[in-house]
Amino acid sequence: MAEKSRKERATELFMEGYNCAQSVFLAFEDLHGMERSAAAALSSSFGAGMGRLREVCGTVSGMFLTAGVLYGYDSPGAPKDKAEHYARIQELAAEFEKQNKTIVCRELLGLDVKREAPVPEARTAEYYKKRPCPALAGCAAEIMDDYIKAHPIPKRRLSWKEAAVRLAKPEDKETILEIYARARAFMAASGNPGQWREGYPSEETAERDIAEGNCYVLEAEGAVEAVFAYFEGEDPTYGRIEDGAWKQDGAYGTIHRLASAGNGRGAAALCFDWCMEQAKAHGCCSLRADTHADNQPMQRVLAGTGFIRCGRIYLENGEPRLAYERTFW
Numbered sequence: 001m002a003e004k005s006r007k008e009r010a011t012e013l014f015m016e017g018y019n020c021a022q023s024v025f026l027a028f029e030d031l032h033g034m035e036r037s038a039a040a041a042l043s044s045s046f047g048a049g050m051g052r053l054r055e056v057c058g059t060v061s062g063m064f065l066t067a068g069v070l071y072g073y074d075s076p077g078a079p080k081d082k083a084e085h086y087a088r089i090q091e092l093a094a095e096f097e098k099q100n101k102t103i104v105c106r107e108l109l110g111l112d113v114k115r116e117a118p119v120p121e122a123r124t125a126e127y128y129k130k131r132p133c134p135a136l137a138g139c140a141a142e143i144m145d146d147y148i149k150a151h152p153i154p155k156r157r158l159s160w161k162e163a164a165v166r167l168a169k170p171e172d173k174e175t176i177l178e179i180y181a182r183a184r185a186f187m188a189a190s191g192n193p194g195q196w197r198e199g200y201p202s203e204e205t206a207e208r209d210i211a212e213g214n215c216y217v218l219e220a221e222g223a224v225e226a227v228f229a230y231f232e233g234e235d236p237t238y239g240r241i242e243d244g245a246w247k248q249d250g251a252y253g254t255i256h257r258l259a260s261a262g263n264g265r266g267a268a269a270l271c272f273d274w275c276m277e278q279a280k281a282h283g284c285c286s287l288r289a290d291t292h293a294d295n296q297p298m299q300r301v302l303a304g305t306g307f308i309r310c311g312r313i314y315l316e317n318g319e320p321r322l323a324y325e326r327t328f329w
Contacts, residue, residue: 010059010141014134017123019047023137024062028144031153032069049105053115057105059133059140063092066144070153075262077189088147095143100136108132163220163267165274168210168227172217175224176206183259187295195292201257209257218271226267228258230275232282237290237313238323244311247327248286253279255289258298268298272305272326280328287328290321 004012006027013023018040025043029036045051046061067088073081097103106113109131121127128134168176184196209215209229218226231254238246238254255275260267272287279287290313291298299322303309307324314320 006141006145007138010062010137011134014137015128019044019120020058020133020137021046021062021065022058024059024140024144025065027137027141028066028070031148032066034069048116048120052118052120054106054109054111054113055104057096057103057108057136057140059136060093060096060103062137063096063140063144064089067092067147070148071151075186075189077186092143092147096140099139099143108136163218163225163270165216165218165271167213168215168217170207170210172224172227173203173206173210176210176215176217176227177203179224179227179259179261180206180257182262186262190295190297192292192294192296195295205257216271216274218267218274223263224261225263226258226260226271228271228275229256230254230278231256232279232284235288237315237321238288241311241313241323244309244323246286246288246310246323247308247325250285251283252286252288252325253282253284255287258289268301269305272301272307276326276328285328287326289324289326291324293320293322 010023010027013026014020018026021043022040025032026036026039029039032039034042043062043065046056046065047058049055049057050061068085071085071088073085075081093103100108102108105111180196180201184200187193187195206215214229214231216228216230217224218228232251235254253275255272258268258271272289276287287307289302289307291302299309302324305326307326310323310325312320313323
């Protein structure tokens with residue numbers, strides 16, 4: 001039996017009871033990699049022209065969601081990427097409008113109301129007869145599929161299923177330095193120019209971390225996607241903490257100099273999880289980290305991966321850092 005097309009998948013998903021946005025987004029679940037429950041929840045708000053507001057058609061929103069996951073930008077300081085992606089969205093919308101005359105839900109359905117009650121209609125045989133929604137879901141999925149065929153998905157939208165952490169090798173040094181340089185630029189563009197300045201981490205730091213066996217890389221699909229330094233034992237800068245206290249007094253692991261190549265979300269979380277497993281296996285009670293007060297992205301990642309803010313520590317040069325700890329028991 002031939003494999004079903006995206007158009008057929010989206011149409012069938014709508015007939016199964018998924019809303020219009022869900023039907024299109026779920027038709028591409030093998031590409032965006034989200035579990036069905038999460039993908040369905042993410043796209044659930046956009047059905048019936050955004051929660052039955054009858055605005056932009058949910059099938060169009062499902063198409064846009066798919067494009068965002070597969071091609072979208074994620075840096076706040078990337079105007080070129082933003083412009084390119086907005087052009088992509090406008091191209092998809094124009095093609096849908098060309099085929100259906102509008103992208104607005106109420107116009108597609110011939111409704112003269114601005115919005116409707118939030119309670120959806122029952123999915124009866126009569127409902128499916130009078131609604132163009134299954135066909136519109138198929139249309140949007142086909143437009144998105146044609147776009148993907150003409151524009152291969154960038155490698156940077158990585159799957160982490162085969163990713164693994166390994167010790168860094170001397171031949172990794174240039175790649176590591178490139179990742180550090182990218183991280184410095186990202187920090188500066190994100191309102192955090194003061195954390196890694198004057199070329200930190202330096203080439204000498206990278207060489208020392210590698211030589212001493214403390215530097216690790218996250219590798220996926222044959223490429224280095226993140227780098228970090230992992231230590232166990234007393235960190236001299238963690239002996240003094242203000243405005244709080246550490247959660248555990250026992251042995252701990254520490255992660256420093258974490259940076260991502262920026263090719264996919266979730267790299268930092270994988271690195272933290274690996275460090276946690278190492279620390280637990282070696283009898284440690286917790287994993288510690290620190291970051292700059294202006295590093296909002298890293299603070300969000302730390303909070304989202306189980307770390308608790310414990311107070312403030314000071315580097316050897318006297319600069320303050322926010323202290324975080326993730327306890328195991």
